[in-house]
Amino acid sequence: MLKSLLLYFIILFSAHGKTIYQVSLGSPKEWVGISKLLYAEIAKEMKDTTFEISKIPSKRVIKELIKGTYDVEVGWHKDNVNSKELVFTNTPIVELNFAVITNNPEKFKNIGQRGLTGLTLGIPRGAHYIHHKIPVDVRYEVNRLEQAFDLLDIGRIDGVVTTIQNFKNIMKKSRNKKYKIINELGYMIKLYPMLAKRNIILRDSIEVGLQRMRKNGAYKRIKKKTGIQLLEKDLQN
Incomplete structure (x- = not known):
């Protein structure tokens, strides 16, 4: 148990003092690159923070979040989740x-x-x-x-x-x-970042990042890089 906790804190505070959050991706693997761009933008609104994206089978996402293997799921459909152990941002990521x-x-x-x-x-x-x-x-x-x-x-x-x-x-x-x-x-379909209830502070930080992304032109920059429109409508800078 002690070794597991020690390893956790080493990972969490490595990378020159940055906090590293583990992000699961239950979507098809084509979304890895887009997810990295999205969470890099969110990280800009959080001091000394980075997100690491890992593709995992979608059937494992909820179990791994509750267990604590991952801190947040890139984006999930709210209507398909009944667990009281999970929370979502108010603002969809896509x-x-x-x-x-x-x-x-x-x-x-x-x-x-x-x-x-x-x-x-x-x-x-x-x-x-x-x-x-x-x-x-x-x-x-x-x-x-x-x-x-x-x-x-x-x-x-x-x-x-x-x-x-x-x-x-x-x-x-x-x-x-x-x-x-x-x-x-x-x-x-609207997909929202999904987290275990114990990570509600992280949820609130991601929410702030999402709201700012919708105002600062981040989605337009991602569309320019990928050719994919991630919001129903283009938002003005």
């Missing part, structure tokens, strides 16, 4: 508009009335907590978004669930101009 993309719109005719029964939709592996509104028996998990579109092209799946921004990027590269957005199935 707001993402999702859509179902298909090359065969006829399969989705009258979708509002009959639902998704009999259809198969490709989603990124590890993103099931984001797409919890999509029935499990409809999901087809893929490792990469490009893989999902390849499967769509050969008829293995009926549609791909992705953000509008990702779809725009795919369309810039793709020769297939038959892809269509099924507007009836669009939805927006």
Whole structure:
């Protein structure tokens, strides 16, 4: 026990006196780079602080936060958590508009009335907590978004669930101009930093950082680097 505590404090106060917080990432691995940019901006609002991002399976995130292995999860959907041991920031770290993309719109005719029964939709592996509104028996998990579109092209799946921004990027590269957005199935997801209740002071510090990021042009800088819009609307500096 003593050795574990000693190791904890060595890690916490290493890096030339900086406090190091461990951040879990339950989202697909493509989000590692974006998450580092987001938390680097938050760290600017916290004296002598740095965040280390680690990709872990999404199914382990809540357990590891409660256990104390990680201090904060990059971003999680509030509606999918019932534990009283966890808290969220009030301000989301990202707001993402999702859509179902298909090359065969006829399969989705009258979708509002009959639902998704009999259809198969490709989603990124590890993103099931984001797409919890999509029935499990409809999901087809893929490792990469490009893989999902390849499967769509050969008829293995009926549609791909992705953000509008990702779809725009795919369309810039793709020769297939038959892809269509099924507007009836669009939805927006807000992801919030999630922490164990004992880390409420850290939660409040991150909240301050998020609010300042929305005012100081940080999201626009990240969009310029990544090409991804992380808020529903661009905010003015």
